[in-house]
Amino acid sequence: MRIARFAHPKGMSFGAVEGEPDAGPQALTIAQIDGHPFGQITFTGQRWAVADVRLLSPILPSKVVCVGRNYAEHAAEHGAEVPAEPLLFLKPSTSVIGPRDAIRLPPQSRQVEHEAELAVVIGPPGARRADRAAAQRAVFGYTCANDVTARDLQRSDGQWTRAKGFDSFCPLGPWIATGLDVGDLEVRCEVGRSADEMEVRQLGRTRDMVFDVPGLVSYVSHVMTLLPGDVVLTGTPAGVSPLTSGDTVSVRVEGIGELVNPVVAMD
Incomplete structure (x- = not known):
């Protein structure tokens, strides 16, 4: 469904x-x-x-829990090693937008990049200190996400809150797919100035994730309680690149659909 x-x-x-x-x-x-x-x-x-x-965004989460460097090639393109355990960070609920809503480029950054991701939506009763089986049962479904990132601020700040947390930096959608096997799905990102000029920037498969969905949900639940409606972003494949005002960015996850957002300068 x-x-x-x-x-x-x-x-x-x-x-x-x-x-x-x-x-x-x-x-x-x-x-x-x-x-x-x-x-x-x-x-x-x-x-x-x-x-x-x-x-609209298919869910309004109390929190968005994200996983960094969960694809080895993405870690490598930034000169970083794959972590021994999932590398967690948060995006605020105010960063969430839906399909066709604008990603707004903040004036503080000169290098805002896309990150196409599979997103996990938690269902009732949530998850707290869950093992792998309980973590999988806690999954309501999946959607597409774009972990928009101010890369220059990520580097200069030494931590990721500001770089990941601007309003509009977490597009989700277009809907939640339930009952989906996400073991080996294509994750694709295209960027262009028009529908006829879309260029593939990212192309990966979920089978290449370092930590799989049950493992991630279980790990997060041993740090913080996941409430129904919370979202876990599972990391991005290699190929991230800058966005500029006037671009359109498309995130597709096989079996789910396409999330499309225009890019504009922040007022």
Whole structure:
């Protein structure tokens, strides 16, 4: 099932996306869910054309827990070693935006880069000191993410909070895919000035992650309690590169869909 959060003329709702994503938004509908998708899902009977609604970030997490250097080639491109244990950092909830929302380039940075990632969405009851099996059971589903990073500030600050934490630096979407085997999925990032000029910048596979999803969720849960709706970003493949105002950046994860965001200068 693909679960979206969307705005429509009557308000905001969750819904199940119907149709094949590759056919384009004109071919997709959303069956509105009564309330929240955690727990037993019931439908209202209302359907909306995806083209007639605005897709929002599929979840509003209390926190976004990220994993650095979880692909060996990405670590190597920055001259860093693969860590012996997952390298964790946080992005604030205020960094989260949804599909088609703008990534805003802050004036403090001259080198803002994309990082395409598979994102894990935690479901009820959450996870606290979970073993691998319990960690996997805590996964509600998966979505696409872009761990936008001010690389020059990351280097100069010596820690990552400012570089990773600007408003708009965590696009998520377009929806949450449930029941997905993420052991070997393609992760792709394309950047361009128009739909006809998109260039592949990152191309990797989740099988190349140093630490897999159950291991990551378990590890994080032994540090902090993961609440339902929290998001864990699993690291990015090699190929990160700068974004400039006027770019469009696309993140695709096989089996999930495409997350597209324009890039603009911050007001």
